[in-house]
Amino acid sequence: MDIYNHNQTEAPVALSLYELNSLVAEAISIGVPGQYWVEAEISEAREVRGHCYLELVEKDDRSNTPVARASAKCWQNRWSIIRPMFERVTGQRLHAGMKVMLRVYANFHEAYGFSWIVSDINPEYTLGDLARRRKEIVERLKADGVFDLQRELLLPMFAQRIAVVSSEGAAGFGDFCRQLHDNAGGYQFDVRLFPAVMQGEAVERSVVEALNAIYEVQEQYDCVVIIRGGGATSDLSGFDTLALAENVANFPLPIITGIGHDRDETVLDLVAFAHVKTPTAAAQLLVDHLSQTAALADRLCQRVVLAARRRMEMEQGRLRSLASRIPVLFSLVGEKETGRLDRLTARINSSLALTFSAQRQHLDRLAASVRDQTLRRITAEQHRLEMLERRVEAENPERLLKRGYSITTYKGRTVRDASQLPPDAEVETRVENGSFRSRVVK
Incomplete structure (x- = not known):
């Protein structure tokens, strides 16, 4: 169909935009039939009124430059089924940077344009990619020699000054504090919260900033506890980053993690000094550690008491033995010390006489030396005065x-x-x- 008459003898025939888009929709439905599995990376993911909207991208392996882009949608009726299954299997939410395999079909809507409609997601593909990325991070940390640095640290015996990285006002932090406060041993802990975002894309930056703040006052704390203040297990992707793992691995204080998941360990867990499942378990670990220290102190105290008791009994026997020998020893010692005092007195008198004589001679030498130096100084000053008088006379205005x-x-x-x-x-x-x-x- 011609869209324009070049002879200008009659008005051009035009389609409405809706008619044109309808032709495109029909062409796509005929030319791209059926559904396709496609591998792509998510550059943006958002939910609006129960629907999931995705921006997909494919990047060049060498330059990391995007070579293809597309929009995709998953409608609410399908997304409500796909999402729980995907998050249960992978332990992750769909987020930017994630590799996915989607089953899609082409759709061109006259009002909203073209997009791919998602009908299914293969969670096993994403699991494989996540495992590969986690493995790459671990291998990088091991190659840099920092993977085991935290486990080379020692948790102080009396670890009671605790720096906590968690979201402010979260239930997990409250559970952690209650577990510490209500411990059966009545142990006291000093806890300070360093607030951080514990889910979403801001996790890495926020937790690193909190660790930097603790590093500035590290001498005030015995260890660091990183706990999640609630949230779904699908929000753990922020704990699988190289930058955060490097910060934790190189931190000078022992770091204990309890970020609330049961399925897999994150890279953060792997490099930490110790990791547990929940904030409550992290608190119990500290309570148990202090309880072990208290038990050790009790055992050492009992050993000290027993050793002191044995030593006292031994010394009491020794004192009784010495007491029986004192009368005889006192007579012998008295005579010996009297003679020793007489000898010391004679030596002191002789030494004093020699010292007095030597000091008298030294004073005589000093007096003669002072007299000679005084005469020389007077002569020199008289000569100096004569010179000054001559200079003054030379300058006399008269x-x-x-x-x-x-x-x-x-x-x-x-x-x-x-x-x-x-x-x-x-x-x-x-x-x-x-x-x-x-x-x-x-």
């Missing part, structure tokens, strides 16, 4: 006057520059014999 020079003053100050004198200024000129006054004429 000598200059006797040689024919004069000194002119204005208001008591010597005149050095005639141009500085005001007109009619009265100046005084002093010569060898007397002085006279004169007035400046300009």
